[in-house]
Structure formats: C-alpha cells, structure tokens
Amino acid sequence: MKEVSIISIGNEIVKGRTVNTNATEIAMAFTETGFYVSRHVSIPDDCKTISETLTASFKEFHITVTTGGLGPTFDDMTIKCLARGLGKKLTLNEEALNIIEEKYKGLKLPLTEERRKMALFPEDAKIIKNSVGTAPGLFYTLDSHKIFCLPGVPKEMRSMLPEVLNLSGKSGLNYVSMEFNISGVMESSMAPFVKLLMREYENSIFIKTHPVSDEINDPKLTVELYSLSDKIGEAKVKMAEIKNKIEKWVDNQRNSKALPGTGK
Incomplete structure (x- = not known):
C-alpha cells in the first residue's frame, strides 16, 4: 500500500x-x-x-x-x-x-x-x-x-x-466505497455492533458512521463503507453483506424494544 x-x-x-x-x-x-x-x-x-x-x-x-x-x-x-x-x-x-x-x-x-x-x-x-x-x-x-x-x-x-x-504511478489498489442512510438509532448505540463487524471482516472494510442530525432527539446516520483493495468484486460483496447486517440489526432493535431517542 x-x-x-x-x-x-x-x-x-x-x-x-x-x-x-x-x-x-x-x-x-x-x-x-x-x-x-x-x-x-x-x-x-x-x-x-x-x-x-x-x-x-x-x-x-x-x-x-x-x-x-x-x-x-x-x-x-x-x-x-x-x-x-x-x-x-x-x-x-x-x-x-x-x-x-x-x-x-x-x-x-x-x-x-x-x-x-x-x-x-x-x-x-x-x-x-x-x-x-x-x-x-x-x-x-x-x-x-x-x-x-x-x-x-x-x-x-x-x-x-x-x-x-x-x-x-499506479497504486496497485482500487478505492471501493458505498454509503447508505439509517434513522432511529444513535451512533453511540450502534458503536459496539460496528466494532464487531470490523473484527468479523478483519478490518478489510472500514465502517464509518456520520451523524447527520441531533443524536438525542432525531438520530440519523450516514454509514460509509470503503476499502482499498486489489479485488473489487470481493470488496463489493463484503460491503453488501455489511449493509444487510446493519439494516437487519436496526430492524431487530426496533422490533425488540424502543430505541433511545426515537420516542417509540
């Protein structure tokens, strides 16, 4: 690199x-x-x-x-x-x-x-x-x-x-990225799950959460996934998996109990 x-x-x-x-x-x-x-x-x-x-x-x-x-x-x-x-x-x-x-x-x-x-x-x-x-x-x-x-x-x-x-010259790697939005979950609530995902994917995909509103009253996040990789297809597959896991985690949180800051 x-x-x-x-x-x-x-x-x-x-x-x-x-x-x-x-x-x-x-x-x-x-x-x-x-x-x-x-x-x-x-x-x-x-x-x-x-x-x-x-x-x-x-x-x-x-x-x-x-x-x-x-x-x-x-x-x-x-x-x-x-x-x-x-x-x-x-x-x-x-x-x-x-x-x-x-x-x-x-x-x-x-x-x-x-x-x-x-x-x-x-x-x-x-x-x-x-x-x-x-x-x-x-x-x-x-x-x-x-x-x-x-x-x-x-x-x-x-x-x-x-x-x-x-x-x-050539770097030998490709920049691969993906972004998506989630709402109703605080960044601090999601942080432990992000840490687990980083560990699961051995840091091959970097997961960064960007707050776009008030964490307490109206929590919204943009989730950025990116990687420098020599295997574009493999990186994209991993990102799709991570996106799916995060969205399922948010849904499970909503179904199991009220999320802090959502008023639900």
Missing part, C-alpha cells in the same frame, strides 16, 4: 485565515486512485520547520505533496528550504526560467529578481508546468520516494494535479 503525506505551507493556513481546500482536493484525488492518504499537516512559513517536515516526510512516505510557498515574495521559501533539507544545491532551472520569462514578456513586464527566484530549483529536480499561473511546480524522486511541490493558489494546484497523479 502506497502512503501519501499532504503538507500545506503558509501562515494563512495555520492561523485559519485561509480555508485549506487544497488538502481536501489532493486527498480525494489520491484516495480515488487507490493510494492511502496517511496524513494532512499544516506548517507555517518558517524555513527550519519546512526543511525538517518535508525532509522527514520524503524519507517516511512513498509520496509527499506540498502546497504553498512557490511564489516571488520573501515568505515563499518552500523550494529553498526543501533543497536545504535534502542537502541539494539550489540552481537556476533554464526550462523554468524560459517559461517565466515568456509569461512576463507577454505582459511587457521585466524579469525582476523576485520573478527569477521562481526558477530556482534543487539540482536533479524537475519542473511541473503551470498553465494557469507563473510559478512552476517541483518534482523530485529518489529510490521509491517522490515529492511534489505545488502552488497554494487552488486553481493553479488543480491544473497540475493530473500530472502529479500521472508521475505518481
């Missing part, structure tokens, strides 16, 4: 000024293509923190994806700090420089030092073209580990995500 670490960089994320939609989109994209997203981390614009966090993630996880810190301002330092952590020299990437130069030339603007900064990459790193904005993304790999650094602007990140998924 290939694990993914998502790291969001920026004071605006950490302090809550900006809602972190990037992490959600990236996580969904990797999950739906069969990868296991192990964590989301948000860190500030601090070079020591960035360097240590990215380097540790790169060593531990198969794939690390970062967003933020690729632009022209003083606090855009992701690539510089990554290079420091990897022990790599920062060099001017000619391909990135040409792309950036052409974009500003089209706007009849000079290539300032701040704009040239966006073309500095660690040696051996490759660029990911930015079709929406100016700052290119970064791709670096060593052995079986890969790191991608993407812009923090959501539409720019989104434009690069297909290429990131392509460069990440």
Whole structure:
C-alpha cells in the first residue's frame, strides 16, 4: 500500500485565515486512485520547520505533496528550504526560467529578481508546468520516494494535479466505497455492533458512521463503507453483506424494544 503525506505551507493556513481546500482536493484525488492518504499537516512559513517536515516526510512516505510557498515574495521559501533539507544545491532551472520569462514578456513586464527566484530549483529536480499561473511546480524522486511541490493558489494546484497523479504511478489498489442512510438509532448505540463487524471482516472494510442530525432527539446516520483493495468484486460483496447486517440489526432493535431517542 502506497502512503501519501499532504503538507500545506503558509501562515494563512495555520492561523485559519485561509480555508485549506487544497488538502481536501489532493486527498480525494489520491484516495480515488487507490493510494492511502496517511496524513494532512499544516506548517507555517518558517524555513527550519519546512526543511525538517518535508525532509522527514520524503524519507517516511512513498509520496509527499506540498502546497504553498512557490511564489516571488520573501515568505515563499518552500523550494529553498526543501533543497536545504535534502542537502541539494539550489540552481537556476533554464526550462523554468524560459517559461517565466515568456509569461512576463507577454505582459511587457521585466524579469525582476523576485520573478527569477521562481526558477530556482534543487539540482536533479524537475519542473511541473503551470498553465494557469507563473510559478512552476517541483518534482523530485529518489529510490521509491517522490515529492511534489505545488502552488497554494487552488486553481493553479488543480491544473497540475493530473500530472502529479500521472508521475505518481499506479497504486496497485482500487478505492471501493458505498454509503447508505439509517434513522432511529444513535451512533453511540450502534458503536459496539460496528466494532464487531470490523473484527468479523478483519478490518478489510472500514465502517464509518456520520451523524447527520441531533443524536438525542432525531438520530440519523450516514454509514460509509470503503476499502482499498486489489479485488473489487470481493470488496463489493463484503460491503453488501455489511449493509444487510446493519439494516437487519436496526430492524431487530426496533422490533425488540424502543430505541433511545426515537420516542417509540
């Protein structure tokens, strides 16, 4: 199972000024293509923190994806700090420089030092073209580990995500999921039965209950079943079995006694 670490960089994320939609989109994209997203981390614009966090993630996880810190301002330092952590020299990437130069030339603007900064990459790193904005993304790999650094602007990140998924390769697994709704049962009442089912299916299917209303006065749940599996058919059969068992359990509870919170 290939694990993914998502790291969001920026004071605006950490302090809550900006809602972190990037992490959600990236996580969904990797999950739906069969990868296991192990964590989301948000860190500030601090070079020591960035360097240590990215380097540790790169060593531990198969794939690390970062967003933020690729632009022209003083606090855009992701690539510089990554290079420091990897022990790599920062060099001017000619391909990135040409792309950036052409974009500003089209706007009849000079290539300032701040704009040239966006073309500095660690040696051996490759660029990911930015079709929406100016700052290119970064791709670096060593052995079986890969790191991608993407812009923090959501539409720019989104434009690069297909290429990131392509460069990440095949996960070897498929994401299989099912959702259904039940009512009249509290999440806390159902919790012991869910635990038994998880044990019965040896954690091959993850069962997650999501309350959608007031547990005390009007208990309603959405039940989510999902799995990362190399056997889609087998996973679907198990999910159908679990759904049937849960629905029967709810019916039995109703037939045997009043359910707490139902008023029946």
